[in-house]
Amino acid sequence: SQQGEEDPQALSIQEGENATMNCSYKTSINNLQWYRQNSGRGLVHLILIRSNEREKHSGRLRVTLDTSKKSSSLLITASRAADTASYFCATDAGNYGQNFVFGPGTRLSVLP
Amino acid sequence: DTEVTQTPKHLVMGMTNKKSLKCEQHMGHRAMYWYKQKAKKPPELMFVYSYEKLSINESVPSRFSPECPNSSLLNLHLHALQPEDSALYLCASSSPGQIYEQYFGPGTRLTVT
Numbered sequence: 409s410q411q412g413e414e415d416p417q418a419l420s421i422q423e424g425e426n427a428t429m430n431c432s433y434k435t436s437i438n439n440l441q442w443y444r445q446n447s448g449r450g451l452v453h454l455i456l457i458r459s460n461e462r463e464k465h466s467g468r469l470r471v472t473l474d475t476s477k478k479s480s481s482l483l484i485t486a487s488r489a490a491d492t493a494s495y496f497c498a499t500d501a502g503n504y505g506q507n508f509v510f511g512p513g514t515r516l517s518v519l520p
Numbered sequence: 521d522t523e524v525t526q527t528p529k530h531l532v533m534g535m536t537n538k539k540s541l542k543c544e545q546h547m548g549h550r551a552m553y554w555y556k557q558k559a560k561k562p563p564e565l566m567f568v569y570s571y572e573k574l575s576i577n578e579s580v581p582s583r584f585s586p587e588c589p590n591s592s593l594l595n596l597h598l599h600a601l602q603p604e605d606s607a608l609y610l611c612a613s614s615s616p617g618q619i620y621e622q623y624f625g626p627g628t629r630l631t632v633t
Contacts, residue, residue, distance in 0.1 A: 438619070439619055441621060443624075448608065448627070448629070449626055449627065450524070450610060450624035450625050450626045450627050451563065451610070451612075451622075451624040452624070453621040453622065453623070456619070456621055458619060496562055496563075500619075508553075508565055508622065509565070510562035510563050510564075511562060512561070512562055513561075513562050515560075
């Protein structure tokens, strides 16, 4: 079953621009994570935000979490062609973190 | 070593074949996962092992049989698969605490003919 819903489904931007992706979910969560997947490959963990946190930064990444609205956003600043990938949010609803549900993902294309 | 390895990278099998997918990690993680991912879809959780014991089985058909021989290895045995089982099969591992991140392998691209 899918909990997270990403918006937009696809995003195309020019190199140097910022990219914002949104994720909504339905139930209470323990934490929310963002992953990147290059075409047909494994997923790479980007950032984790706990349910009691509102914002987190990691390099060019900024994640926000609004538990009242059950939503999160991922901002990638100064995008590069190498950022082209699919981005998934994943919610952890408990059970000692062994129940992960991924959202449908956003396909980001960064044009040189 | 922060790598999860999976073999084979590609697998083509007939509906009557028996094959196995393998996953290995040497990060000391005690939780390991199998996911199935169809094209342009998110990964879907199939199985979770915690301390070598199956803790979550997301109602996966019995033609998929997981096995965790030890804390570093995870297998997925395949038998009598259907063409709709063709997908990318991803293995992941993590520390089995409350807050963690998952480390994914590159996946096995399975085609059932």
